[in-house]
Amino acid sequence: MTEPAIRLRDLRKNFGRTEIIRGVDLEIGKGTRHAIIGPNGAGKSTLFHLISGKYEPSGGQIFLHGEDISGKLPFEINRQGLSRSFQVTNIFPRMSVFENVRCGMLWSAGYRYAFWRLVDQLRDLTEESERILEEIGLADRRDIPAGVLTYAEQRALEIGITIAGGADVIMLDEPTAGMSRSETDQAVELIRRISEGKTLVMVEHDMGVVFDLADKISVLVYGELIATDTPERIRGNKAVQEAYLGTAEEAEEMADA
Amino acid sequence: MSVIATTGAATTRRATFRRLAVWLVSAAVLLILPQIFTSGLAVTVMNQMGIAIVFALSYNMMLGQGGMLSFGHAVYFGLGGFFAMHMIDWVDQQLFVFPIYLTPFMGGLFGLFMALVIGSFSTRRAGTVFAMISLGIGELVAALSLILVVFFGGEEGVSGDRTTGPGIFGFNFLQDIEVYYLIAVWVLVAVLFMYLFSRTPAGRMANAVRDNPERAEFVGYSQRTVRLISFCAAGFFAGIAGGLFAINYEILTEQNLNATTSGGVLLMAYIGGIGYFIGPIVGAVIFTLLQTVLSGYTDLWVLYVGLVFLATVLYVPTGLTGIMMMHVPAWRLGRLRSLVVPYLTMVIPVAMLFCGLVGLLEMFHYRNGAPTGEVEMTVFYVTVDFTSPLPWAVFTALTLAGGYLTRRLAPAVAASFQAATSYDAKGSSA
Numbered sequence: 096m097t098e099p100a101i102r103l104r105d106l107r108k109n110f111g112r113t114e115i116i117r118g119v120d121l122e123i124g125k126g127t128r129h130a131i132i133g134p135n136g137a138g139k140s141t142l143f144h145l146i147s148g149k150y151e152p153s154g155g156q157i158f159l160h161g162e163d164i165s166g167k168l169p170f171e172i173n174r175q176g177l178s179r180s181f182q183v184t185n186i187f188p189r190m191s192v193f194e195n196v197r198c199g200m201l202w203s204a205g206y207r208y209a210f211w212r213l214v215d216q217l218r219d220l221t222e223e224s225e226r227i228l229e230e231i232g233l234a235d236r237r238d239i240p241a242g243v244l245t246y247a248e249q250r251a252l253e254i255g256i257t258i259a260g261g262a263d264v265i266m267l268d269e270p271t272a273g274m275s276r277s278e279t280d281q282a283v284e285l286i287r288r289i290s291e292g293k294t295l296v297m298v299e300h301d302m303g304v305v306f307d308l309a310d311k312i313s314v315l316v317y318g319e320l321i322a323t324d325t326p327e328r329i330r331g332n333k334a335v336q337e338a339y340l341g342t343a344e345e346a347e348e349m350a351d352a
Numbered sequence: 353m354s355v356i357a358t359t360g361a362a363t364t365r366r367a368t369f370r371r372l373a374v375w376l377v378s379a380a381v382l383l384i385l386p387q388i389f390t391s392g393l394a395v396t397v398m399n400q401m402g403i404a405i406v407f408a409l410s411y412n413m414m415l416g417q418g419g420m421l422s423f424g425h426a427v428y429f430g431l432g433g434f435f436a437m438h439m440i441d442w443v444d445q446q447l448f449v450f451p452i453y454l455t456p457f458m459g460g461l462f463g464l465f466m467a468l469v470i471g472s473f474s475t476r477r478a479g480t481v482f483a484m485i486s487l488g489i490g491e492l493v494a495a496l497s498l499i500l501v502v503f504f505g506g507e508e509g510v511s512g513d514r515t516t517g518p519g520i521f522g523f524n525f526l527q528d529i530e531v532y533y534l535i536a537v538w539v540l541v542a543v544l545f546m547y548l549f550s551r552t553p554a555g556r557m558a559n560a561v562r563d564n565p566e567r568a569e570f571v572g573y574s575q576r577t578v579r580l581i582s583f584c585a586a587g588f589f590a591g592i593a594g595g596l597f598a599i600n601y602e603i604l605t606e607q608n609l610n611a612t613t614s615g616g617v618l619l620m621a622y623i624g625g626i627g628y629f630i631g632p633i634v635g636a637v638i639f640t641l642l643q644t645v646l647s648g649y650t651d652l653w654v655l656y657v658g659l660v661f662l663a664t665v666l667y668v669p670t671g672l673t674g675i676m677m678m679h680v681p682a683w684r685l686g687r688l689r690s691l692v693v694p695y696l697t698m699v700i701p702v703a704m705l706f707c708g709l710v711g712l713l714e715m716f717h718y719r720n721g722a723p724t725g726e727v728e729m730t731v732f733y734v735t736v737d738f739t740s741p742l743p744w745a746v747f748t749a750l751t752l753a754g755g756y757l758t759r760r761l762a763p764a765v766a767a768s769f770q771a772a773t774s775y776d777a778k779g780s781s782a
Contacts, residue, residue: 147570169569179570187563198560201553202572208581210554215364260571 098161100125100264100294101146107154108138108145115141117318118155123311128295130305133315134339139298140182142315143268146296147179148172159264174202178262182269182298184249186256188242192233195241195252197224199259224259231255231285247278251285258289265290267297271304283307306330314338375544382536386529393644395528401640402535403596406542408620408632408639410589415618416626417550418582419562420475421483424490425590425617430609431466431493432459432591434504436598440512452517452525453534456595463591467584475579478565487611494610509605512598525599535596542592547629549585558582619661625671634672652717656710682772694768698761705754707732711747 099122108116115138123129131139144150146157148169157165164172178199187195197220204220206212214220228234231251236244241252250270257265270286271279283304286295290308299305305312306326313323316338322329329335386395407429414420436459443450450458474485497504504510514531515524523530549555557578561568565575598604607613616639624635639657646653668675682688711731715738718729727739736743 149566168574170572170574173570173572181567185564185567185570187560187567189563190559194556194559198556198568199571201557206553208554208557208573208577210549210552210581210585212553213548213551214553214556215551256567256571 097125099123099158100127100160101296102158102161103146103155104158105155106142106145106152106157108141108150109153115318116145116152119315119318119320121313121320121323123294123296125294126292127310128290128308129297130309130312131296131298131315132300132302132305132312137315138318139315140268143179143266143296143298147177147266170202173260173262176262177264177266178257178260179266180253180257180268180270182272184246184253186241186249186252189240191238192241192244192252193224193228193237196227196255196259197221199256200224200261203260203262227255227259230289232281247274250274250282254282254285254289262293264294264296267295267299269298269300271299271301279304375540378543379540382540386532392528395532397640397644399528399532399535399600400644401637402532402539403593403600404617404620404636404640405539405633406596407590407593407617408624408636409543409546409629410586410593411617412621412626412629412632413546413549413558413582413586413589415621416628416631417555417562418478418558418579418586420478420579420583422486422614423483423611423618424486424488424493424614425586426609426611426613427470427490427493428463428467428587428590429594429597429613429617430497430604431594432456432463433594433598433604433608434510435459435462435591436595437510437512437602437604438503440514440517440598440602441510443517444513450517451520452514452599453520455599456538456592459595459598460588460592463594464584464588466591467587468580471580471583471587475583476576478561478575478579490609490611490614494606497606497609504606505604507606509603511603514599514602531600535600538592538596542589543633546585546589550629554578554581619657623661623664623671625673627670628673628677631671631673638672650714652713655713678769678773682769685772687772690772691768694765698758698765701754701757701761703754704750705758708747708750708752708754711743712751715743715747 101121101123103119103121106116106119106121107114119142131142133139141150145152148164148167148171152165155165156163159172159175159177162175164175164177187198190198197214200220200223201207201214204217204223206214206217206220225234225237228237231254233244233248233251233255236248241249244252250273254267254270257267267286271282274282279301286297286308295308297308309326311323312326312329314321314329314332314335321334321338322332324332385398389395389398407425410428411422411425414422414425436455439450439455439458440452442448443452470489474482474489498506515526517524519525523534525531525534550558557568557573558581560571561573561575561578568575568578594604594608597608620635620639621632622635623638624633625631642653642657642660646656650656664671670677679688679691682691714731715729715736719738722729722738727737728735729738730736731743738744
């Protein structure tokens with residue numbers, strides 16, 4: 096069997112004496128779209144922060160393509176081919192939309208800290224950035240400061256920056272949060288396109304989106320995984336339904352999806 | 353698709369051409385300026401401006417481009433200057449042969465080296481921590497300059513003779529005008545390279561880290577390394593400015609690296625506008641004019657510079673360049689003319705406010721320092737007796753009336769500005 100894209104072994108995180116992640120074991124196979132769901136406060140975002148290097152694990156290990164990345168810094172993990180988006184929009188507000196995307200690919204294109212090359216002469220970067228702007232539907236916003244985009248546009252840009260570097264593991268933290276129905280539909284199509292042939296990990300509250308996109312779903316409750324399975328079997332899983340009883344609305348939504 | 357591609361290429365070519373034109377025009381202006389302003393004083397002022405331009409732009413590589421607020425940038429200016437001054441002395445003592453006109457580059461290298469040493473720990477964080485470290489280092493080096501006499505020359509500083517090295521094209525920099533052309537060439541080259549730096553991957557990521565250091569880390573960049581590179585580049589160009597200072601004045605003292613000089617460069621960059629590449633250039637020119645010309649008229653010039661700075665921070669944080677740039681939309685829409693009348697109506701109240709305030713300040717200042725028996729002074733070419741209540745009453749009235757009218761008229765002017773710059777104003781519904 097091939098090495099999974101991401102493997103977590105007994106991953107733990109506590110803040111002071113509060114345990115947020117309490118021993119998570121998980122394997123996310125190459126090329127799958129994997130969703131992590133769970134009630135509010137279950138630790139989904141914390142799990143994301145641990146994998147992407149924003150937080151350092153209190154215990155356990157994280158492997159990216161078989162390599163131990165636990166405790167590495169965000170930029171080191173990014174250079175190994177993992178790129179993530181944020182739940183709260185996290186862009187470069189004073190730079191143009193185009194430059195936001197271009198900044199997302201400078202490192203992976205091999206330009207690093209170069210101070211002897213001019214970015215405007217790097218035609219490959221310009222073309223690739225424009226292609227991504229086309230893809231995320233912001234081509235006509237190219238030259239305006241990213242900070243003045245509408246909320247939905249900033250969410251799209253957030254994804255654009257995340258995929259710009261061509262990472263093969265993409266992590267999206269609630270990509271459709273706060274979007275209207277039609278905006279969500281567009282976002283789902285976008286995510287489907289950009290995750291083609293890549294490993295996608297996402298946290299999402301919208302069950303419609305989850306069951307539409309995911310090949311596999313993990314359910315996180317109080318810092319522990321209670322199930323990891325295909326969408327059909329998750330829907331029928333007794334433990335999952337019980338965990339969601341507290342939030343009846345989401346349970347209903349799940350039954351409908 | 354191919355149509356788009358070709359128009360794209362044409363646009364790029366036109367932009368490149370326009371950019372090239374800007375540099376050529378700048379070079380021509382630098383060449384012609386001494387033919388227009390021929391007096392010795394003018395040349396002195398322009399030399400000082402050139403040095404200030406390089407220094408202020410180097411400062412903005414950190415503040416405007418990299419988001420690092422430094423209170424100790426004069427350290428790299430001063431250290432570069434001292435090193436260049438020693439180079440000039442060594443050449444004079446015939447320790448080795450080195451062309452004097454290249455010493456600013458050596459000053460730059462020394463500034464770069466010091467920035468690398470200090471930046472290695474100060475750029476870990478931006479914000480308050482960075483600002484405090486810069487302040488501490490500034491004080492430390494200023495204090496050291498009175499202790500390490502070998503390098504800093506104690507209180508009298510280090511001086512030398514710039515004319516002894518091998519010349520170039522028959523120039524040996526005996527006269528100020530020769531130094532002017534030397535500085536002009538250095539300014540052009542330094543400004544060009546600072547501009548180009550901002551267009552490199554390292555320069556672009558400096559902007560990204562300024563905007564959002566966290567996100568920069570998640571696209572593969574260490575915020576610390578990005579900052580360190582900008583910091584070193586800023587140190588390098590500050591050192592070049594220091595080297596130019598050494599050639600121009602042939603002396604460096606503790607004054608050139610202390611907190612006053614560090615504060616001065618902050619004022620220049622901020623008044624000019626830190627959000628624009630040319631902002632610090634504008635600021636350096638204005639600041640130098642105030643410093644040299646205004647100081648000839650009044651002792652209070654520092655106070656006025658301070659007031660200009662305060663007004664900038666409070667009312668136009670984008671600086672003087674920002675004010676100019678605000679008018680670009682109106683200019684594009686061809687409505688700049690509609691602003692002439694509203695602006696003219698503002699001239700009188702603002703002038704009243706200005707004259708009243710300056711009059712009061714000057715009288716107050718003069719009264720405190722006047723020799724006994726002396727009761728007359730000159731304000732705005734008018735001789736007044738500061739013991740009589742009349743001038744006090746006139747200036748107070750001017751201040752109050754000017755202030756009141758300015759406040760009354762400001763909303764109307766702001767409204768005309770809005771109308772001139774908004775796209776949906778009448779007449780342009782298309």
